Amino acid sequence: MRRGQIYLIGAVASIGFLIMFTVIAFSFLRLQGGSTSMDVLFKKGISALKSMASSGALEDYLSSGDDEPVRIILETILPPQTYYCLTIEDQNSIYNLESFEPESTIQYVYTSSFLNRTYVITLKLAVRK
Amino acid sequence: MKEPLEYALIALIMVFLLYSSNHILNMISNLTYNVELEALALLDKVCSSPGYPADWDRLIISASSSILDLGFRSDDHNFLDIGKVNFILRKNLYVNGNFKSNPYYLDPENAQIYWVDLKKRGFILEFKPLLNVTITFSSSSISIQVQSADGVNVTSKCKYSVSLIYFDPVSSILHISMSNQNRIDFPTHYILAVAAIAKLGSLSSISYWMNSSINYGIVYDEYLISPIQFNSNLLLRCELVDDSLLLERLNYNTYSSGDVNIYQLTFQSNTEISCENLDSIYYLYYDNSTGEVCFLPVYPTAIWSSSGILNVNSMKYGNPSPPSTFSAAERIVKIGSFTYIVKLYLWRSEM
Numbered sequence: 001m002r003r004g005q006i007y008l009i010g011a012v013a014s015i016g017f018l019i020m021f022t023v024i025a026f027s028f029l030r031l032q033g034g035s036t037s038m039d040v041l042f043k044k045g046i047s048a049l050k051s052m053a054s055s056g057a058l059e060d061y062l063s064s065g066d067d068e069p070v071r072i073i074l075e076t077i078l079p080p081q082t083y084y085c086l087t088i089e090d091q092n093s094i095y096n097l098e099s100f101e102p103e104s105t106i107q108y109v110y111t112s113s114f115l116n117r118t119y120v121i122t123l124k125l126a127v128r129k
Numbered sequence: 130m131k132e133p134l135e136y137a138l139i140a141l142i143m144v145f146l147l148y149s150s151n152h153i154l155n156m157i158s159n160l161t162y163n164v165e166l167e168a169l170a171l172l173d174k175v176c177s178s179p180g181y182p183a184d185w186d187r188l189i190i191s192a193s194s195s196i197l198d199l200g201f202r203s204d205d206h207n208f209l210d211i212g213k214v215n216f217i218l219r220k221n222l223y224v225n226g227n228f229k230s231n232p233y234y235l236d237p238e239n240a241q242i243y244w245v246d247l248k249k250r251g252f253i254l255e256f257k258p259l260l261n262v263t264i265t266f267s268s269s270s271i272s273i274q275v276q277s278a279d280g281v282n283v284t285s286k287c288k289y290s291v292s293l294i295y296f297d298p299v300s301s302i303l304h305i306s307m308s309n310q311n312r313i314d315f316p317t318h319y320i321l322a323v324a325a326i327a328k329l330g331s332l333s334s335i336s337y338w339m340n341s342s343i344n345y346g347i348v349y350d351e352y353l354i355s356p357i358q359f360n361s362n363l364l365l366r367c368e369l370v371d372d373s374l375l376l377e378r379l380n381y382n383t384y385s386s387g388d389v390n391i392y393q394l395t396f397q398s399n400t401e402i403s404c405e406n407l408d409s410i411y412y413l414y415y416d417n418s419t420g421e422v423c424f425l426p427v428y429p430t431a432i433w434s435s436s437g438i439l440n441v442n443s444m445k446y447g448n449p450s451p452p453s454t455f456s457a458a459e460r461i462v463k464i465g466s467f468t469y470i471v472k473l474y475l476w477r478s479e480m
Contacts, residue, residue, distance in 0.1 A: 008138070011138040012138075039166055040169070043169045044458075050460070051462070054461070057330065066330045069329065069332045072279070072329075075279050076461065077459050
């Protein structure tokens with residue numbers, strides 16, 4: 001086998017290794033980026049729910065049906081390009097888009113001290129494409 | 130001697146390497162989400178932990194200990210402690226038209242020491258009232274406008290509780306009056322200070338208006354940090370959030386003197402007041418003999434004057450300004466009876 005042919009085979013093998021490395025690196029980084037963006041959306045949702053609970057906005061909504069404080073908190077805490085739908089059992093949903101495919105769904109248990117009852121709250125979130 | 134095909138392959142490999150490395154670097158730069166998650170975790174911790182020691186605020190004032198870890202939660206888990214928050218927002222006292230340094234202000238330069246979770250990060254911690262309450266003053270009236278955090282005018286939807294401290298030139302007596310209107314007319318009175326509370330359901334925010342000739346002090350729970358020395362017949366007017374007016378003559382203990390005056394409030398019976406009972410919006414000291422006035426607002430918020438906002442409260446704590454790329458996390462919290470947005474800006478730093 002000529003020396004030139006060995007170089008050629010080595011070069012082709014190098015390209016193969018580079019392609020494999022790049023594919024693995026890309027998929028790893030995409031996985032990292034994708035999962036953390038979902039984590040951020042999820043954690044911002046949790047932060048919004050905790051904010052509603054500690055500020056009294058949830059209590060307000062459950063006792064009087066006034067959804068304005070809940071809306072203000074959702075609009076303030078969630079990123080601007082986010083669709084949300086907050087559902088509390090036996091109550092009307094609070095949303096900025098009636099129907100969408102959720103990217104993150106959070107279930108939160110809240111006990112109303114005023115009504116002496118425990119509610120399961122579901123917050124569905126998606127990033128506007 | 131290499132073959133032309135080998136040169137071509139090497140060139141191809143170089144182009145491919147450049148192309149792929151550019152893509153990989155772009156992917157890495159998009160991974161700022163990790164800092165965002167860190168910001169969310171740090172903010173969660175600082176809001177849900179009282180810090181260490183748990184009563185670090187009182188221990189600092191009584192000079193018996195120093196802060197070992199930053200946290201702002203109060204004894205009630207749903208609230209942040211006003212006194213603790215005031216340690217990072219109240220940089221100055223205001224006396225005779227000049228600012229005076231607050232000796233208890235926690236210097237952000239030392240944040241790496243007392244905020245143990247903050248490692249090699251630049252930060253700004255910002256507190257903003259959720260409702261932006263603007264007090265506009267004219268010669269014979271004050272009016273209050275309110276915006277929500279997203280900029281919507283909610284003035285007509287809010288309920289108001291406004292307390293007005295004024296000096297009646299006819300009777301030469303200091304008065305406190307309450308109103309639930311967002312416009313108050315006062316043809317003859319000399320206004321000293323105003324505390325305006327706007328409520329939208331469970332959300333509530335406060336702003337102050339202060340005559341710029343008044344001295345301004347700081348309240349840390351039951352401690353008063355005053356730029357002036359109170360006389361021995363201390364008269365403090367204490368305004369309560371629940372709309373009831375409390376006018377009490379309070380005893381005080383002087384903790385130290387010198388550049389500033391530190392007082393600890395006690396009841397007449399010398400029973401120490403616990404901070405849970407001190408959900409006040411301000412204290413006002415007025416000396417009848419000298420006419421000296423000191424306004425001691427409890428909450429960190431905007432303080433308006435006839436010339437606009439007085440720059441006595443810094444609502445931001447940390448590095449002077451963030452770089453062009455940073456991550457941010459927000460949380461809505463209750464401090465006393467009022468609703469605030471806490472925002473943490475975080476970025477990588479080589480500090």
